[in-house]
Amino acid sequence: MKEKKTASERTEEYLETIYHLTEGGKELSVSLVSQKLGISAPSVFEMFKRLVDEGYLTSSGRGNYSLTEKGRAMGEKIVRRHRLLERLLVDVLKMDWGIAHEEACRLEHGMSPEMEKSLAATLGNPSTCPHGNPIPGESEKRSQEIPLADLPRGKKGIISRIIDEEREFLRYLASLGILPGVEIKVEEIAPFGGTRLVSIGKSRYSISDEISRKIMVEKE
Ligand SMILES: [Zn+2]
Ligand SMILES: [Zn+2]
Known part of the structure; x- marks a missing residue:
């Protein structure tokens, strides 16, 4: 603006x-x-x-x-x-x-x-x-959608949408393959702050709690 x-x-x-x-x-x-x-x-x-x-x-x-x-x-x-x-x-x-x-x-x-x-x-x-x-x-059918931050350890979900559409943020997510329709699994959740280790296909990434609140998933 x-x-x-x-x-x-x-x-x-x-x-x-x-x-x-x-x-x-x-x-x-x-x-x-x-x-x-x-x-x-x-x-x-x-x-x-x-x-x-x-x-x-x-x-x-x-x-x-x-x-x-x-x-x-x-x-x-x-x-x-x-x-x-x-x-x-x-x-x-x-x-x-x-x-x-x-x-x-x-x-x-x-x-x-x-x-x-x-x-x-x-x-x-x-x-x-x-x-x-x-x-x-x-x-506007929104099925059972939750933030990635609420997906429990060991569970998989399909990414439904990215709430924050800021340019650099979207580019970063795209570089990790975090796109709507892609399956994501929570491998580990660290205590205190909740950094998550997630897997997408064969790759693993750690993402912050803040980021995982801006990614919505549908539980599998
Ligand atoms: Zn606009
Ligand atoms: Zn958009």
């Missing part, structure tokens, strides 16, 4: 981020969004005030906010366009999956409902983005 944006693009960007952050059931707060966007808490607070005035957010008082119906609908619309664009960039234009998220964020604001419709149809109405996150409006 470094380049100049119009007020409506900024609103869309915030609602998109809020929608994504609260998809997993997290409490919405100024600090959560400030961390995610790398914007100072006072600026985020100002923006939240505006979003409340414009009817996109409600405030419960004690620093907690939630999306109104209007805010949710707007967030969902942008997330849908964003994830369809990621599919276009990765599947059709063969661009790197690490960069797809940032590229999609630049393009999503200009898209008309007509383009969204034909894009979805051209792509065969995909149900997830290339990182495995659900495209709203499609069959």
